[in-house]
Amino acid sequence: MKIAIDAMGGDFAPQAVVEGVQKFLSEDQETKIRLFGQQEAIEKLIEPSNQLEIINTTEVVDGNDEPVAAIRHKKDSSLVRAAQDVKEGNSDGYLSFGNTGAVLAAGIFVIGRIKNVERPALMPTLPTKVLNTFYNMLDVGANAESKVKYLVQFAQMGSIYASDLRGVKKPIVKLLNIGSEEHKGDELHQSVYQELKQLKEINFQGNIEPNEIMDAKADVIVTDGFTGNAVLKTMEGTMKTVLHLLKDSLMSGNLKTKMGALLVKGSLGNLAEQFNNSRFGGAVLLGVNAPVIKGHGNSQPETVYYAIKQVKEMIQGQTVQKFKNLYE
The missing domain is CATH 3.40.718.10 (Isopropylmalate Dehydrogenase)
Structure with a gap:
């Protein structure tokens, strides 16, 4: 099993991506990771492993790039090369934390739609x-x-x-x-x-x-x-606003209010954990020929770790093949 990962996508790339990969490899002894990006920068951040291969790329798709134009003109970008790797059968799944539109375009136009699926969906x-x-x-x-x-x-x-x-x-x-x-x-x-x-x-x-x-x-x-x-x-936006207002209200009150805040600190931590999106990995592009996961641009290593597990689970469960069985 091999997973192609765009190491240069996201606000904290390549460090957050590399750290997430490192955590995953410390627990997984089977899956091979093909990491696409600037080789010199990646090698400074990660320990060598027989489960890891770094493929050097010379371009990066950033948030300002028009998605389809980026796919056409930045062919040696980590985002595009990783998708091409899946299309050519070298990897079984794809993960990127980069430009959302470009990731969707790579999934649809490079990896390709499942036959008879009208439109892929992001989920x-x-x-x-x-x-x-x-x-x-x-x-x-x-x-x-x-x-x-x-x-x-x-x-x-x-x-x-x-x-x-x-x-x-x-x-x-x-x-x-x-x-x-x-x-x-x-x-x-x-x-x-x-x-x-x-x-x-x-x-x-x-x-x-x-x-x-x-x-x-x-x-x-x-x-x-x-x-x-x-x-x-x-x-x-609503969730961020509510948590911000709650914190301000508790910490800007009198002594009793602040003491009460200390008493409910544990419960508020549990609440925050319930809405911690890092555990869910990324959004899946359903309807294309391989598992494609788009992680949030501000993802930290923990989110990267869970997103890799998410791709692996889709490969193991042959989820895409089940879609194909339904429509082809």
Whole structure:
């Protein structure tokens, strides 16, 4: 098993990526890592290993690059070379923390879509308000516009992933909508609802409203990429704001308030851990010919470590092959 990793992608690359790889290799004796990037810089940060191969590249795709142009014109970048490595069969999975649009373009245009998959979807794993309970939401940004068949396939692939990677026996699938009733929403959502009702291979249980997303009522939430991206960013911003205001409120009060803050410090730590995204690795690009994981740009070594494990689990479980069996 081999995993191709873009070592130069992300805000803290290559150090964070290399440290995450090092942690993974310290625990895993089987998986081989093919690390793409500036060889001299990487070698200064990592210990030699017979499980590690460094492939030198001369270009870097940064956050300002237009995605498709970057794929076409920066062919010797770590992001593109790692994807090409998977396409050529040298590696079994792909991981990058770089430019989101470029990673999606590399997955779709270099690694390639699964035959008969209309559109790939980007899907993270997210926490709920119930301890150690999570859900997957897709699409969160790979497609600005969607058709009925796109969302139907998202539901199918998301259900397989939740079963394979999260061990949910019959994942509850719900459609994000403005109301719980069957007739709610625009024509697209009403049509998707009717299509999902007919599918026997998924456990579809109707609509879910945005205010219920974190209530642990669904294992897979299906939506279009524009809405999913807006919802995800709103949730991230709200969570940061609430935690910031809570901390300020506790620490700016009187002596009793500060003493109370010390008493609840442990509980607040548990709360923060529940919403610690590092444990979930990265977002998966579902619908392409190999496991493709896009990690957050500000990922630290712990997140890199979990993202590598995520790619490995998809390879071991033959998750992509299950998608292919469904559509080819």
